[in-house]
């Protein structure tokens with residue numbers, strides 16, 4: 230199976246999990262001209278892809294080797310595992326690194342305490358809980374914009 234035609238030189242990203250984060254990422258990368266293949270075990274999840282999505286969608290369990298082979302994960306420049314299950318993400322990320330020799334692997338992690346496991350395996354992590362805490366702390370460190378607007382409108 231030849232996955233891509235003319236866009237091959239733009240890099241190939243495999244996104245695992247077509248949930249709110251995965252679908253958003255796949256849409257963004259595809260709209261930016263990237264070659265994207267997205268895998269989800271539930272085919273209804275692909276409804277979240279935008280009509281402009283120009284990549285491929287494969288139904289399969291990301292912990293199943295045949296699904297990863299079908300996605301030609303070995304050819305991916307980047308693999309991003311963003312299901313809602315840390316165990317699935319770590320397993321898929323580990324298979325991508327060790328079995329399919331992907332150099333660049335990023336995984337979503339709900340439990341920040343497990344980050345060290347991923348680091349040892351050479352997998353980059355995105356932890357929504359940590360990122361959200363940092364963002365809230367940043368907002369709190371700034372003047373209250375909402376209160377300023379209320380004050381200005383009452384002058």
Ligand code: AMP
Nearest residue numbers: 246247248249269270274290291312313
């Ligand atoms: P969300 O919580 O909205 O980011 O959605 C997570 C997505 O991950 C859902 O669409 C799930 O169907 C998908 N998912 C969960 N486990 C697996 C798995 N083992 N293989 C493929 N997709 C999965």
